[in-house]
Amino acid sequence: MTPSYYLLLSALLFTIGAAGVLVRRNAIVVFMCIELMLNAVNLSLVTFSRINGGLDGQLMAFFVMVVAAAEVVVGLAIIMSIFKTRRSASVDDANLLKY
Amino acid sequence: MSALLSVADLMADFLAQPPQPPQPEPPLPQVPPADVVSTGEAVAFWVLGPLALAGGLGMVFARNAVHSALWLVLTMLSLGVLYMVQQAPFLGVVQIIVYTGAIMMLFLFVLMLVGREASDSVVEVLRWQRLSAGVVGVVFAGLVVSALAGALTTVDPLGLAAVNSTGGGNVAQLGRLLFTDFLFPFELTSALLITAALGGMVLGYTDRRELRRSQRELVEARFRGDHDRPSPLPGPGVFATANSVATPALLPDGSVAPESLSEIIAPRERASLERDEASVAGALPGPDAHALVPPLRVTENPHTDRDRTDKGEL
Helix, strand or coil, X not given: XXXXXXXXXXXHHHHHHHHHXXXXXXXXXXXXXXXXXXXXXXXXXXXXXXXXXXXHHHHHHHHHHHHHHHHHHHHHHHHHHHHHHHCCCECCCCCCCCC | CHHHHHHHHHHHHHHHCCCCCCCCCCCCCCCCCCCCCCHHHHHHHHHHXXXXXXXXXXXXXXXXXXXXXXXXXXXXXXHHHHHHHCCCHHHHHHHHHHHHHHHHHHHXXXXXXXXXXXXXXXXXXXXXXXXXXXXXXHHHHHHHHHHHHHHHCCCCCCCCHHXXXXXXXXXXXXXXXXXXXXXXXXXXXXXXXXXXHHHXXXXXXXXXXXXXXXXXXXXXXXXXXXXXXXXXXXXXXXXXXXXXXXXXXXXXXXXXXXXXXXXXXXXCCHHHHHHHHHHHHCCCCCCCCCCCCCCCCCCCCCCCHHHHHHHCCC
């Protein structure tokens, strides 16, 4: 096997995450699918770093982790505030801005 | 003439020197040896890769949101070990600590707050959405996998063994990069983190709109008719001789107070309460308060020992 197998695994994980975002209705599960996509991209960055023989890819994955942590804090706070006003965590119920 | 002389000189030199074997080509100095995937790494990949895929699929297909979070934890742990296998030990540890330890636990906290039973509705708002999403996913996976397989099979990986073995290892090299070449993005990261913390505090802050009402205000509201009845509901067992929750309260005339019937616990049958009603109505002799012996058993009482157990006589 070659390290490009990791890239195939990363592509499959990204696809699962994207399909999960399209399929699931619970806002928290949708958020977890986004996290899965970020993780898949991190795996491809680490693999590219190995293929190129430099540490830039690993540092990029590190920055992705930092951004993901900040995103989780704000996103979960938004989900919590929506839940407090509408008593629901479903993405179909937050439709005040629809029309 | 001079050319002939030089040729003659060359021939003389050639004949004078002993014949030497052909020198091997010296290797190019800048190219490190190619990275080779060891057998152990292949085994780790073929064990952890399917585990990560199973975690992703389980997260998408689990009906319960907590189960989804746990499946995602499995995926993230597998990916962390894969990072370590791929010569990125620092990222592997950070993946396990930050992602699995902090972020997923934050998800679980929010799931507990929002309500674990808030599962997905099975109603499709857009028709054929799930089917088309599945088709799009399969097509996208086929596209990306075939493109990657076609483009990257002939790539020779350089490997990180040379980088990780010099300059203090992986962590020190990452730190050096972070504070030299990537200093400006690093500072931007600090601004991002502060903004995220502020955003979390602003969004999570709840202002208590109305002050908590005092007892006097509650009483006045009750008698003004804001509540169903001015007094609280009769507790179970008031006027009854048993203090079980399943025993309904008896009104002074011996009838069962309907408001005291618990909706959760099935109330007793009316026939089993005849003795309680009779004792409340005064038809039975009451217990002697001064007696040190157990009270007399009523012989015509059709009840069994269970009823007396409720009354504390046994």
